Amino acid sequence: MTPTAENPPPAADAPAGEAADPVLTLRAVSHAYARTPALREVSLTVHPGEVVAVTGPSGCGKSTLLHVAAGLLLPQAGSVRLLGQDLADLDEPARAVLRRRQVGIVLQYGQLVPDLSVEDNVALPLLLDGGELDAARTAARDALARVGLEQAGAATAQELSGGQAQRAAIARALITSPRVLFADEPTASLDAVAGADALDLLLSVARRDGGAVVLVTHDNTTAALADREVRLRDGSVERESVLR
Numbered sequence: 001m002t003p004t005a006e007n008p009p010p011a012a013d014a015p016a017g018e019a020a021d022p023v024l025t026l027r028a029v030s031h032a033y034a035r036t037p038a039l040r041e042v043s044l045t046v047h048p049g050e051v052v053a054v055t056g057p058s059g060c061g062k063s064t065l066l067h068v069a070a071g072l073l074l075p076q077a078g079s080v081r082l083l084g085q086d087l088a089d090l091d092e093p094a095r096a097v098l099r100r101r102q103v104g105i106v107l108q109y110g111q112l113v114p115d116l117s118v119e120d121n122v123a124l125p126l127l128l129d130g131g132e133l134d135a136a137r138t139a140a141r142d143a144l145a146r147v148g149l150e151q152a153g154a155a156t157a158q159e160l161s162g163g164q165a166q167r168a169a170i171a172r173a174l175i176t177s178p179r180v181l182f183a184d185e186p187t188a189s190l191d192a193v194a195g196a197d198a199l200d201l202l203l204s205v206a207r208r209d210g211g212a213v214v215l216v217t218h219d220n221t222t223a224a225l226a227d228r229e230v231r232l233r234d235g236s237v238e239r240e241s242v243l244r
């Protein structure tokens with residue numbers, strides 16, 4: 001049966017002994033926008049708990065890789081396996097359910113809902129999944145406390161500074177304790193100190209929860225915090241380096 005929103009794929013919880021199964025496998029993934037090639041036969045494997053930095057010059061395909069890996073974009077060739085599911089076998093609502101329950105995504109500008117309270121922004125992944133309002137808000141307050149924003153829950157998202165908004169976006173991405181966190185230049189809108197703080201937070205929480213992180217960055221200092229760096233050039237993997 002093809003998984004749908006009503007019949008979502010089973011949670012791909014690895015029983016003991018299968019912990020080393022990759023959380024993400026891209027095989028020979030290619031994608032082009034109209035005539036612009038963005039990815040050319042990219043293969044990549046990410047294991048549980050690993051932090052992988054995707055680097056490379058502007059336009060080399062980093063964001064496209066992240067969108068394809070998170071199932072936000074279906075590639076024209078190759079396959080993507082995320083948390084035990086071949087993404088081509090899922091329809092969009094089922095991919096959305098998989099993302100909401102087991103994946104966190106932080107984009108460059110946080111992308112909060114401006115008129116909604118900070119607390120409800122953070123609670124959103126639970127509420128969209130049918131979670132009970134009080135429980136979701138309690139979880140959101142806990143998540144906000146983890147990112148040092150416990151005082152800001154009642155404000156609307158549009159009242160936050162850039163750094164605070166990015167922290168709230170991190171809290172929202174982490175509220176479900178995702179098994180994989182995708183972050184696209186998560187510190188690009190922040191100054192150096194706020195950026196380093198936000199990154200520290202993202203990596204420490206992800207590492208504490210045992211989640212894998214795929215981090216797109218053009219910044220060498222940021223990339224150096226990862227376990228492994230995958231460098232793209234013109235849509236292809238130019239080199240992979242193990243950093244720790």
Ligand SMILES: Nc1ncnc2c1ncn2[C@@H]1O[C@H](COP(=O)(O)OP(=O)(O)OP(=O)(O)O)[C@@H](O)[C@H]1O
Nearest residue numbers: 033036037038057058059060061062063064065218
């Ligand atoms: N929606 C789109 N429509 C058309 N072309 C696109 C689109 N998105 C990306 N591209 C093109 O695809 C290629 C890869 O873009 P992508 O955004 O993945 O690179 P990137 O490495 O993330 O770049 P940057 O570091 O500047 O954000 C580029 O040539 C870009 O111009």
